Amino acid sequence: xxxxxxxxxxxxxxxxxxxxxxxxxxxxxxxxxxxxxxxxxxxxxxxxxxxxxxxxxxxxxxxxxxxxxxxxxxxxxxxxxxxxxxxxxxxxxxxxxxxxxxxxxxxxxxxxxxxxxxxxxxxxxxxxxxxxxxxxxxxxxxxxxxxxxxxxxxxxxxxxxxxxxxxxxxxxxxxxxxxxxxxxxxxxxxxxxxxxxxxxxxxxxxxxxxxxxxxxxxxxxxxxxxxxxxxxxxxxxxxxxxxxxxxxxxxxxxxxxxxxxxxxxxxxxxxxxxxxxxxxxxxxxxxxxxxxxxxxxxxxxxxxxxxxxxxxxxxxxxxxxxxxxxxxxxxxxxxxxxxxxxxxxxxxxxxxxxxxxxxxxxxxxxxxxxxxxxxxxxxxxxxxxxxxxxxxxxxxxxxxxxxxxxxxxxxxxxxxxxxxxxxxxxxxxxxxxxxxxxxxxxxxxxxxxxxxxxxxxxxxxxxxxxxxxx
Ligand SMILES: *[C@@H]1O[C@H](CO)[C@@H](O)[C@H](O)[C@H]1NC(C)=O
Ligand SMILES: *[C@@H]1O[C@H](CO)[C@@H](O)[C@H](O)[C@H]1NC(C)=O
Ligand SMILES: *[C@@H]1O[C@H](CO)[C@@H](O)[C@H](O)[C@H]1NC(C)=O
Ligand SMILES: *[C@@H]1O[C@H](CO)[C@@H](O)[C@H](O)[C@H]1NC(C)=O
Ligand SMILES: *[C@@H]1O[C@H](CO)[C@@H](O)[C@H](O)[C@H]1NC(C)=O
Ligand SMILES: *[C@@H]1O[C@H](CO)[C@@H](O)[C@H](O)[C@H]1NC(C)=O
Ligand SMILES: *[C@@H]1O[C@H](CO)[C@@H](O)[C@H](O)[C@H]1NC(C)=O
Numbered sequence: 280x281x282x283x284x285x286x287x288x289x290x291x292x293x294x295x296x297x298x299x300x301x302x303x304x305x306x307x308x309x310x311x312x313x314x315x316x317x318x319x320x321x322x323x324x325x326x327x328x329x330x331x332x333x334x335x336x337x338x339x340x341x342x343x344x345x346x347x348x349x350x351x352x353x354x355x356x357x358x359x360x361x362x363x364x365x366x367x368x369x370x371x372x373x374x375x376x377x378x379x380x381x382x383x384x385x386x387x388x389x390x391x392x393x394x395x396x397x398x399x400x401x402x403x404x405x406x407x408x409x410x411x412x413x414x415x416x417x418x419x420x421x422x423x424x425x426x427x428x429x430x431x432x433x434x435x436x437x438x439x440x441x442x443x444x445x446x447x448x449x450x451x452x453x454x455x456x457x458x459x460x461x462x463x464x465x466x467x468x469x470x471x472x473x474x475x476x477x478x479x480x481x482x483x484x485x486x487x488x489x490x491x492x493x494x495x496x497x498x499x500x501x502x503x504x505x506x507x508x509x510x511x512x513x514x515x516x517x518x519x520x521x522x523x524x525x526x527x528x529x530x531x532x533x534x535x536x537x538x539x540x541x542x543x544x545x546x547x548x549x550x551x552x553x554x555x556x557x558x559x560x561x562x563x564x565x566x567x568x569x570x571x572x573x574x575x576x577x578x579x580x581x582x583x584x585x586x587x588x589x590x591x592x593x594x595x596x597x598x599x600x601x602x603x604x605x606x607x608x609x610x611x612x613x614x615x616x617x618x619x620x621x622x623x624x625x626x627x628x629x630x631x632x633x634x635x636x637x638x639x640x641x642x643x644x645x646x647x648x649x650x651x652x653x654x655x656x657x658x659x660x661x662x663x664x665x666x667x668x669x670x671x672x673x674x675x676x677x678x679x680x681x682x683x684x685x686x687x688x689x690x691x692x693x694x695x696x697x698x699x700x701x702x703x704x705x706x707x708x709x710x711x712x713x714x715x716x717x718x719x720x721x722x723x724x725x726x727x728x729x730x731x732x733x734x735x736x737x738x739x740x741x742x743x744x745x746x747x748x749x
Contacts, residue, residue, distance in 0.1 A: 335396070338364040339373045340380065347378030349404060354383040365391035374435055376400035384416035384461065389425035389469070399435035399477060405463070407440035409447055409483075412461070420461045420483065426469040432476050439463040439482035441508060445532075449628075450509035457628075460484035460510070470494050478503065484510045486531065491518040499526045506554035508532035513555065520544045527551070534559040535585070540599075543573045550580040557587035557614070560604065562624050564597015564638040571599040579608045582650075588617035589645065592624035595663070596634040604643045611650030617678050618645055618658040620668055620693070637663035643695075644672040652678045657686035657703055660693040671695030677702045 338360055341347065345356035357380070364372035370392065374380060379402040405420050406412070416422070420439060423429075439461070449457035463482035466472055470493040478501040479486040486502045489495050502513035513529035516522055518541040528551040529535035535552035537559045538545055552558055558577060563570025570593065582588050589606045611617045620640055625631035640662065657678035662668035672695055679702070680686040690707030697708050 334369055336367050336370045337373055338367065338370050339375060341375060345380055347375075347380050347401060349379035349381055349402075351381060352383065353380045354385060357382050357385060361385075361387045364395060364397075365389065368392040369394045371396045371398050374399045374401045374403060374433070376434070378402070379404055381406065382421070384413040384420050385422070386416070386419070387421070387423045389423075389427070389429075391426060391429065393428060395426065395429040397429065397431045397433075399431065399433040399437070402436040402438055404438045405440045405461075405483065407443055409444050409460070416461070418459050418461055419465055420463050422462075422465045422467065424465075424467040424469065426466070426472065428471045429469070430473040430475070431466075432474070434476055434478075436478045436480060437464050437486075438480050439486070441481045441483040441504065441511065444483040445508045445511075448509040462486070462488045462515075464488070465490060466495070467491055472496070473498070475499055477501075479513075480504060481508070482511050485512040485515050485533075487513065488515045488517070489519045489522060490516075492522070493519065494521045495519065495523070497522070497524045497527065501527065502529040502531060502535075504531040506530075506532055512537050513552075515539070516542050516545060518542065522546070523548070525549050529555065531555045534590075535582075537561070538572055538575060539563060540568075540570045540572065542575075543571075545575045547575075547577045548579055550577065551583075552580065553583035553585050553612075555585050557582060557585045557590045557616075559587070559590045559592060560601055561590070561592035561638075562594060562626065563592070563599065563601065564594040566594075567596045567598075567634075567636070569599040570597055570601075570638050572604075573600070573602045575604045577606045577609065580606075581610045581612070582614050582617075583612040584614070586615050587619055588614045589619070589648070590616065591620045591640060591643070593622045593638040593640070594624050595622070595631055596636055597638040598636055600639040600641065601643070602639075602641050605646070606644065606648065607646040609648045609650075611648070611652065611678065613651050613653050613681060615653040616656065616659055617650065617652050618648060618676075620660045620662060620671075622663045622666075622668070623661055633664070635665045637666040639666050640668040640671075642670045643668070644674070645676060646672075646674040648675075649677040650679075651681045652686050653681065655680065655684065655687055656689045658688040658705060660688070660690045660707070662692040664692050667692040667694060669694050671708055672698065673701050673705055673708055674698040675700055676705075 340356050340360045343356040343360040345353040364370040381404050444460045449455045460483040462485040465488045467490045472495045474497045476499050480503045504511040510533050511531040512533045513531045513535045515537045517539045520543045523546045525548040530553050533556050535555045560572050588611050622637050686703045688703050688705040695708040
């Protein structure tokens with residue numbers, strides 16, 4: 280978003296609502312600084328395996344007895360190769376190309392020596408039979424923890440062999456018990472992590488989880504599973520901050536990206552999503568819990584055929600907040616619920632009762648969102664009666680229904696503003712005072728700008744830049 284545009288919105292808000300609004304929008308100033316220049320996010324060049332590796336120490340799983348025929352159990356070889364690589368400075372743990380390594384549920388623990396690179400060029404496959412799954416690791420397959428400054432990269436594939444797990448899900452067949460299934464790949468309690476180039480596919484449940492991490496950069500990953508595979512989220516963030524996900528293509532049977540509690544400063548750029556359930560914040564607030572997510576930016580995304588687009592979902596009875604989210608330059612193709620805030624989320628066999636407490640949702644901006652909606656409600660703001668959504672901003676929205684029928688906006692308990700072209704119209708987000716609309720127009724022509732307030736904002740913007748740079 281251009282700074283001028285941004286400030287003109289703030290000035291408009293000033294005029295419409297009085298100076299107190301500026302304070303409550305400081306979140307957006309901070310979001311400005313979440314913009315990451317592309318060249319800042321360049322990853323280290325991949326080492327070229329055909330040439331000299333400099334001071335790197337190559338540790339090949341094959342040297343530890345891995346067979347790579349997709350049938351032999353290579354778990355021990357991976358564990359032993361990990362011990363060696365983890366204790367060796369500048370190690371490269373190599374899973375070589377062209378073969379398929381069968382590995383059981385395994386915990387790869389740090390701390391490790393500096394500059395560990397895990398180079399996955401081959402395929403790692405999970406055992407496919409749920410009945411024989413390691414009972415000590417019911418919810419994890421490949422689990423990495425306690426790492427600092429490690430890089431995961433390569434052209435390899437992490438394949439969860441999830442077919443039998445999906446068939447056993449209660450979402451597939453109501454006579455099945457509702458049990459959790461493993462996450463294919465987890466990075467837990469780690470910092471300064473890079474992940475580049477890998478493909479995650481056919482996970483038992485979630486594909487790639489970042490939990491309790493700080494400073495993670497994910498670039499050019501692919502996540503792929505069938506549209507009807509249950510709960511197979513693509514990339515799931517929990518308890519993590521300063522995470523960048525870019526240039527990635529995700530298509531699964533659940534959320535392409537899901538961002539849950541205690542996550543902040545999340546930046547997504549150049550994301551393709553579909554099939555799937557969209558790009559989600561939440562769910563939050565289940566079983567009266569506290570959920571807090573702040574400062575999320577999605578810039579440049581294409582969603583195709585998903586069952587939701589840009590979604591924020593919270594359960595009745597929760598507490599906490601979602602605050603400071605900016606979605607911009609998003610194209611939708613045949614997406615149901617392209618823009619949706621759902622504070623009545625209930626992913627449970629039992630129906631959920633409305634309650635007085637809810638996760639508060641505020642300072643959410645949607646800008647340059649275009650394309651086609653599968654549902655009549657192209658925009659849906661279903662907010663709690665007792666904890667309304669506030670400071671919701673729409674700017675330049677153009678969502679059309681595919682069949683030529685008129686798309687519409689659903690609103691319950693929401694306040695905010697529209698700016699620029701907004702289609703379908705969202706009257707619930709228009710100031711009730713007609714004169715303020717005229718003021719906006721005047722202000723657009725820069726005839727009525729309150730200079731002192733702009734200066735105030737700019738100073739603040741600079742301060743925030745220092746503190747929130749990714
Ligand atoms: C929104 O789209 C317009 C027109 O394509 C573009 O000039 C502007 O930079 C976009 N806004 C953001 C925030 O990228
Ligand atoms: C891998 O799991 C299978 C099935 O539970 C088990 O028989 C085998 O011993 C495990 N391999 C290792 C190295 O633990
Ligand atoms: C992580 O490593 C540190 C040592 O650096 C250790 O004290 C801590 O217990 C480890 N945490 C976990 C979860 O393994
Ligand atoms: C669901 O599972 C039951 C019991 O295993 C089976 O009899 C039934 O055919 C399954 N239904 C479907 C739709 O797969
Ligand atoms: C969410 O995170 C906060 C800390 O940021 C914590 O107090 C709270 O218990 C967490 N909620 C859940 C459901 O884990
Ligand atoms: C959540 O709080 C409501 C209201 O206090 C209570 O009725 C309900 O049982 C609570 N639910 C859970 C799962 O604790
Ligand atoms: C909860 O409240 C919403 C908004 O007022 C309403 O549409 C919905 O029907 C209510 N749900 C229940 C289960 O009472």
